[in-house]
Structures are given as structure tokens and as C-alpha cells.
């Protein structure tokens with residue numbers, strides 16, 4: 596774990612001293628958009644036209660933010676158009692590393708040892724965190740974006756002319772509602788588990804863990820009579836929630852102390868989790884060994900022994916019986 600300062604790697608853990616024990620996630624640094632015609636997106640500069648074979652995705656199977664992009668790549672028929680390198684689950688003093696083993700890969704573009712070297716290729720004097728996912732442009736040799744919420748929106752529509760995909764997970768009529776629910780779920784659930792887990796004071800921990808479970812209780816209610824968050828249509832909001840739910844019982848309950856209830860204790864949420872998991876193309880994006888080994892072995896100040904729990908037993912392939920809520 597560390598960061599780049601003027602292009603030089605420095606090994607430092609998150610500083611929670613200046614924020615009274617609260618974990619504050621930094622904003623992503625590269626914010627350009629791939630668009631159908633190369634026009635600029637909502638942020639950044641233009642010139643990133645959707646083309647087959649032009650873009651490369653760096654991901655970790657462990658990371659919930661990178662996981663979103665892998666799901667969109669699968670569901671939107673982009674696997675043949677966008678290549679992928681997968682970092683090793685362990686993230687220690689060098690940050691994310693490349694090793695050709697157990698589902699991780701080499702850096703297919705440059706053969707780098709560490710992900711920070713890819714950042715420095717794009718921006719030689721870069722200062723900031725070195726995070727996954729990264730969307731790389733092979734043509735101009737730079738990082739298009741390292742913000743997952745924006746990469747999934749690009750994947751949702753920019754390549755449709757090439758793939759013929761008609762699946763729209765960010766439909767026009769739901770833009771406002773999707774943003775609203777994303778904000779609550781991001782603050783209290785996706786990032787909420789990290790705020791609880793990385794807190795270094797009792798107060799910071801409790802100020803994250805109670806709102807987390809208030810939102811989960813609210814979602815349980817909402818999903819009791821709706822198949823997905825917005826009824827019959829699956830949207831980006833569901834996939835953004837999914838990547839946290841699938842890590843919840845195996846990792847966040849124990850490692851991040853999010854243990855008021857488990858997802859298994861919520862009937863609707865756990866059936867919803869299975870439903871999403873069983874969506875064709877999704878199960879292959881879930882690498883539970885990478886997920887568990889990353890958290891339990893990389894965060895040595897939370898789990899100094901690095902021992903990885905063997906449980907819990909998951910039943911993600913059991914029937915979910917949610918088609919009845921489809922219409």
C-alpha cells in the first residue's frame with residue numbers, strides 16, 4: 596500500500612490521524628471518456644473513440660470497484676473488444692503487483708512488475724493513489740479513466756454500434772432516481788463498509804456501521820416486492836450494490852466488523868444476490884479466492900497474522916425464486 600509522489604513510489608498507509616480516525620477516499624484522477632465518435636464526455640478531453648481492440652482494462656478480482664467494470668464488460672458483449680490484465684490479490688508495500696498465477700496475469704501491455712509503473716507511463720510526474728480499475732488507451736498510450744462509476748457508463752453505451760448490444764443499464768427515464776439511490780448506496784454501503792473497516796476510533800466505526808445497516812434494512816424492504824432496485828429492469832445501481840453484497844458475508848462481516856447482521860439473515864437481499872450472481876456471464880467475474888486473500892492478507896494492520904478464514908459456506912447457486920417478481 597502506498598502512493599506516487601511526483602512519479603516516485605512511496606510506501607505509506609492511509610492517514611486517518613488528520614480525520615479523527617475516519618477513512619476518506621480520494622477522488623479518481625483520470626476522468627476522460629470513451630464515446631462512440633470520440634467527442635469529449637461529461638469530463639476530461641475528447642479523442643477516445645470506441646474502437647475494437649484499442650482499450651485495455653487493468654483490474655483486481657478482489658476490488659469491488661474494478662468488479663463493476665468486469666461485469667459491464669461481460670454483460671455488454673465487450674470481452675472480444677477490450678482486453679484485460681488482472682493484478683495479484685496481495686497488495687503490500689509495492690501496491691498492486693503483476694504475477695502470472697492463480698487467476699492473476701502479467702501486465703499484457705508492458706510486462707510491468709507493479710501497477711504504479713503503468714500510471715507513470717501515462718503521467719511521469721503523477722502524484723496520488725494508484726488504484727484499479729484503470730482503462731488504458733493503446734493508441735495514445737495513456738490512461739482514459741480510473742473511475743469505475745464512469746467506466747461502466749462508457750461500457751453501457753459507447754460501444755453499442757460495434758457490438759449491437761441493446762441492453763441499457765442506465766436508461767434515460769431513470770437517470771435522476773439512479774443517481775439518488777447510487778449516492779445513498781455508495782455513502783453507506785459500498786464505501787460504508789470501508790469506512791467501518793478502516794476506522795481507527797470507536798466513534799468513526801460506529802458512525803459508519805449504523806447507517807450501513809439502516810440502508811441494508813431499507814433495501815431489504817424495497818427488494819421484497821421488486822426483482823431489481825427499479826422493478827423489472829436491471830440497472831447499474833443493481834451491479835454497484837452486487838459487488839459489495841457478494842463480498843459481505845465472506846469478508847466485510849468479519850474483517851471490517853460489519854456484523855450487526857449478515858446478508859444471509861436478509862431473505863430478500865440474499866435471494867437478490869443469488870439472482871444477480873446467476874445472471875449469465877456474472878459468476879465468472881466473481882473470484883472468491885482473490886477476494887478473501889486480498890482483504891485478509893493485504894490489510895496487515897487489521898489482520899496482522901494474515902490468516903484467511905475458511906468459511907462461510909456460500910450458496911450462490913441455490914434457487915432464488917425471484918422471476919415471479921419480474922413483471
Ligand SMILES: N[C@@H](CCC(=O)N[C@@H](CS)C(=O)NCC(=O)O)C(=O)O
Nearest residue numbers: 623658660724725726727741742743
Ligand atoms: N474511485 C475509484 C476507487 C477505486 C479504488 O479505491 N480501488 C482500490 C481497490 S478496491 C485500490 O486500488 N486501492 C489502492 C489504494 O488506494 O492505494 C473507482 O471507483 O474506480
